[in-house]
Amino acid sequence: MTLVRLLWRQRALVAVLVRRELNARYRASVLGFLWSLLNPLLLLAVYAVVFTYIFHPRFPGGDPYPLFLFSGLLPWLFFSGTVLDSSVTLIDNGPLLAKVMCPPEIFPAVTVVSHFVHHLLALPVLLAALVVAALAGWHPFPMTVWLLPVALVPWLLLAGGAALGISALSVKFRDLRDLVGHLLNLLFFSSPIIYSLDGLDAPPWLERILRLNPLASLVEVYRGVVFTGAIPGIRLWLVALAVGLAGWILGALIFVRFRDTLVESV
Amino acid sequence: MKGGLRFEGVRKVYRWRGSRVRHESVKGAVLGSWWRRRRVKAEEHVALDGIDLTIEAGEAVALIGPNGSGKSTLLKLAGGILRPTRGMVDVEGRVTALIELGAGFHPEITGRENVLINGMLLGLSRSEVEARLPEILDFAGIGGFIDQPVKTYSSGMYVRLGFAVAVAVDPDVLLIDEVLSVGDEAFTRRCLDRLAKMRQAGVTMVLVSHDLDLVETFADRAVYLGKGRIRARGTVDSVVARYRSDVAGATEKPAVGGVTRGGIDGEVQRWGSGEVEIVSAELTTTTGATRLVPGGTECRLRIRYRAHRRIEDFVVGVAWHRADGTLVAGHNTDLDGLVPKSIEGEGEVSCTYPALDLAPGDYLVDVAVHAKDGAAYDYWCDAVRFRVTSTVDWPGVWAPFHRWEWDGELFE
Known part of the structure; x- marks a missing residue:
């Protein structure tokens, strides 16, 4: 696809812009890049307290729950953050698009890459938590962690496609941004992030709907690798990859469709 | 030859420009297509039409005309920022647009980082920008501020740095939109000097300006646009004179209280x-x-x-x-x-x-x-x-009374 080739040619620019994004974000803060580590750590701490001492959700294979939740939440935060930011990235960079000549596809790319960097920075927290849980005997260490890079592929594809499609559409449809927030909420609760699809005590019609959710496969693959410790079935892998690819292609098609007229609408 | 520009039958239509409902909404898209089609039709604006224009490499051409005549649109088409609705725009070589100096600067990061990003946006590689950094700093003359966040800059420093980066990329074609009027006099003079040197080096220049004196000194040729069409073109003196007589020298903006x-x-x-x-x-x-x-x-x-x-x-x-x-x-x-x-x-x-x-x-x-x-x-x-x-479809503009005469029996 030409879009991939265009982006590859701009990789140096994307890298510089990602650094700008990260630099600008941390410039005025004392802790700087530590925030990337601290944010997930605080999140995990809060969950650990709330779900150990206040709520006691029970799912087969869902123990300890804070870790279970965290392993589902991390990729979700990457995805939802990317999608939310991509709905404003072209508009925010409007001056660059309109006054300096630059290819518009770099901006959704920068959004995806900078959120991905954040995700990578949060992974040490997850690994440390897994090690602690293993040492304390709460949860065996998942030996499948080395498969994580593979599990991230469908996430990257889907987030990339979503960023491309939504960034272009949100220029044309200014109210898309609000809509995206609501849709993300809906998607969050219909994905097996705070619960597991196994042993779900829900009416059959609801469970059927939940299983249709394309994001479910991605969440399950990721969690299977970094939490459960069992290599997910080949079918699940393929479904997740297919969802990622479909998301990428759809998003790229939408972006290419609007690419040439973006500048006028920004 | 690098630096040539060619426009063939270019037409540019903006949709929803200057309208009350500036952007389409999802709600609007879902509503009836009849209503939508009507609205779309009502909010089209033809910015340029039937533009045929060739600019040779190394020429300096000014685009003049009243506000809304399509000058800036033409410049943006040349820069590849906009695409023509119809027709063809062909530009050979590297193009740099001086449309808004420092437009791409991010306030939170340092001047040095911004120079790097802007240079790369303009098509240089990382090492090329670094190689030109001394030259850029020299022109901008902002001293130690280069390592301060851009938000601390005065507007003059901002503009100087923007100009310095834009001209440092060694373009084959330079597009200039009114930017020479933003700085103080010293800055304008230095910019003009720099542009004059670039002209001697054979850089093609397309200038949009309301400053007719500047246009006359700067450009060889001028194109006079009105309502999206070329009204006149030729040597800069003749076209500027035509434009001056057309508007009777009036400024486009009304006098105070007018x-x-x-x-x-x-x-x-x-x-x-x-x-x-x-x-x-x-x-x-x-x-x-x-x-x-x-x-x-x-x-x-x-x-x-x-x-x-x-x-x-x-x-x-x-x-x-x-x-x-x-x-x-x-x-x-x-x-x-x-x-x-x-x-x-x-x-x-x-x-x-x-x-x-x-x-x-x-x-x-x-x-x-x-x-x-x-x-x-x-x-x-x-x-x-x-x-x-007329009973006869006379070509041209002048249809004078006239009479033919001949010898012998040439005609019936």
Whole structure:
């Protein structure tokens, strides 16, 4: 696809812009890049307290729950953050698009890459938590962690496609941004992030709907690798990859469709 | 040869430009298609149409014309920022646009980082930017501020750095949109000096400016745009003179406390101080006011005015155009040697044409009352519209009375 080739040619620019994004974000803060580590750590701490001492959700294979939740939440935060930011990235960079000549596809790319960097920075927290849980005997260490890079592929594809499609559409449809927030909420609760699809005590019609959710496969693959410790079935892998690819292609098609007229609408 | 630009049959249509509902919404998209189609049609704006233009490598060409005439759109098409709705734009070589200096700067990061990013956005590689950094810093002259966040810069520093980066990329074509008027005098002089050197090095330049003096000194050629079409082109002196006579030297912006009437999409169709107002203008023949004039008939252009105070310095003028923008004729009381006494209250001025020897087609007449130095009291574009008819479809603009003679039996 030409879009991939265009982006590859701009990789140096994307890298510089990602650094700008990260630099600008941390410039005025004392802790700087530590925030990337601290944010997930605080999140995990809060969950650990709330779900150990206040709520006691029970799912087969869902123990300890804070870790279970965290392993589902991390990729979700990457995805939802990317999608939310991509709905404003072209508009925010409007001056660059309109006054300096630059290819518009770099901006959704920068959004995806900078959120991905954040995700990578949060992974040490997850690994440390897994090690602690293993040492304390709460949860065996998942030996499948080395498969994580593979599990991230469908996430990257889907987030990339979503960023491309939504960034272009949100220029044309200014109210898309609000809509995206609501849709993300809906998607969050219909994905097996705070619960597991196994042993779900829900009416059959609801469970059927939940299983249709394309994001479910991605969440399950990721969690299977970094939490459960069992290599997910080949079918699940393929479904997740297919969802990622479909998301990428759809998003790229939408972006290419609007690419040439973006500048006028920004 | 690098640096050439070519426009062929270029048309650019903006949708939803200058409208109240600026952007389509999801809600709008879901609603009925009938309603949508109507709205879309109503909010189209043709910014440029039928543009054929070739600029040779190394030329300096100025684009002039009133606001809304399509100059900036043409420049953005040349820069590849916009794409033509129809037609072809072909530019050879690296293009840099000086449209808004420092437009891409991010306030939170340092000048040095911004230079790197802007340079790369303009098409340089990382190492190329680093190699040119001393030259950029030298021109910008902002000293130690280069390692401070850009938000701490004064606007002058901002603009200097923006200019320095933009010209450091060694473009083959440089597009300049009014940026020379933003800095102080010293900055403008340095910029001009730099641009002059680049010109000598053979960089093609396309300049958009309202500063006609600058245009005359800077450009070899000029293109005069009006309502999205090329009205005139040629040597810079002749085109600027034409433009000056067309607007009678008036600035596009009304004088302080003046009036601006009419105009769609910010395009001023009528301007002036309003001290003398044109109440009406019409074309009459022996049978009265008309919009349909048979070619060759006698007619009269009647202009009714109202002067709100007594004025002794005034000129009444008209400019005739074809519908495609070609200037057909222009005359005013000053050129015709009439010496003004005073104008006050209401009255009428008329100009008589014994025979309107025009080829068939649609014509527009601008009517103006202005001071002798050109400052408009009321300049009304396209105040009169009419159609000239004829039994024969004469080509051209002039359809004079004429007669053939011959020897022998050449014709029946």
